[in-house]
Amino acid sequence: MSQSETSIDQHALAEVLEGLRQPQKTISPKYFYDARGSDLFEQITRLDAYYPTRTEMGILRNSGPEIGKVIGPDAIIVEFGSGNSEKIHLLLDVLDRPRAYVPIDISAEHMEAAAAGIDADYPSLTVIPVAGDYTKPMHLPGHSALDGARLTGFFPGSTIGNFPPEEAEAFLVTARDILDGGDLLIGADLQKDPAVLNLAYNDPEGVTAAFNLNMLPHLNQLIGTDFDAGAFEHHAFYNEVLGRIEMHLVSQAAQIVHIGGSAVSFAADETIHTESSHKYTLEGFAALAARAGWRTAQTWCDAKPWFSLHLLTPA
Template sequence: MDRPPAYATSRLARSHTAHGGFARDFVEGLAAHPRRLAPKYFYDTAGSALFDHICALPEYYPTRTEIGILRACSEDIAACIGPGAQIVEFGAGSVLKIRLLLDALHSPAGFIPIDISGEHLHAAAAALQRDYPAIPIEPVVGDFTAPITLPACPAGARRVGFFPGSSLGNFEPDDAIRFLRHAAENLHGGGMLIGIDLVKDPARLHAAYNDAAGVTAAFNRNVLVRAQRELGAELAPERFAHYAFYNAPLRRIEMHLVSETSQRIVVLGRRFDFTPGDTLHTENSYKYTIDDFRELARSAGYSPGACWCDPDRSFSLHWLAMQ
């Protein structure tokens, strides 16, 4: 691809300032081979609402399974975390699962939810604060995969990470290790509670990412709708098909947007041509065995502790202490 003209570079720089990297990453993703986009850009206000809808779908087992584990094992989990903990949730979204922890913990010192979708986060945090008025709740809007400044930890409190939903599966394994190491620096030795989806029947995985109601398809296309709205991109989201499949050798679900026609995306002075069948890779969701994840955690500097699973062993929650 030719270098963009100077005016396009200037427009890209201005849009990057206004949209926190979305403009840069969208253009660079379209210029890459193969084309790709980071899944964090799903989560504008509309995308966050669509994801909440996905979590309630009958095909999408991870949310209700993890909630079931949290309910059944809350006392054991609270014993690992200990009293007086300040909880930091990475990618907090609607902050639903933290309620189960806050109800079980002894004298929690505070809660810091981090999410990239500011409007969605602030609304959820305000509702949580009304229900838990005695617990300091300090939302932080930002990309938790990048350096981020957190509110101070109260004197004598233990800072503990909470990363539910198997969101770590969106990272390439090496990037997952880097994230866990980065998180450890912010947690100051307090440990981490993390949800991990497990390897299972590919048919069940396929159904979870290809729901009959088409909500996941709308969620996937929403990143293009966002580019139209925020970046002024000239494109037709309806001409891209949602495509998700389980890549068994790599143990991951892949989500793509597949061009159904010959078409062109024009954004910030750059033109990108698609032929029928060309794809934009929008997400990976890695699945692990328990042993494989525990080994990954050790590589990141943690000591794997207790692990809790549902009866079908389809999902797991892990307590990771610091080495």
């Protein structure tokens, strides 16, 4: 086996190939996130058109003291998909003597840099970064700070909405196992005027387009594909029937892409579905949580209301 073959992530290669063999070609949104993808996502969160981040942070600011009281003292926070760990500051600042912070992220380098920043900002907090895929069952690392302690999960950003409903339910079951009796504070974006939604994922600055297209060079580097990012275009729209934004990459011409030893052909205008972002009603989200064995203890929203934060507790 050559060195380039040994350094290729064979699991990722098999997963991507399987997705591209479906009638609607699909690639998981987790492949957006190399260092550039994480940077582009951060730029998205600061765009005027992209309301979710600032709206959720507004809820955390306005309702923070109440949320802090409900979570209680000596908390151990496990964050799923921590990214730049920006929102955790708002939560840690309202908690009474938080004991430990466990960020879990697939983009290890980016997450470890953010975790080091949290470590420096909160000297009395134990920070235990975990590089991994939170869709897979996992055991948190053995650490004295976690022994016998009650965990609280944190899953902001409406990242839950990236899963189709059955996978969202499966994630909530996995999270319940990982948290082992602890609660989960989770963000969920709400249904609203489709014009607001369409603009949020088609920003005039083109940052979301760059983020979507960045998946292709990332895969070229990760699994040795030969995607030409210039031969695809970003397309995002609100699917009112399914209540979700869909992001696609549209092939600009008939072309063939090589993945491992396989060739995958694209017709002109054929798309790869790269991400969905489901938008919920409050009742719909509570029902989803209930199917996964959670009870909604409390919900906080902004005034519009465009976004929601839910504290779930094992039913």
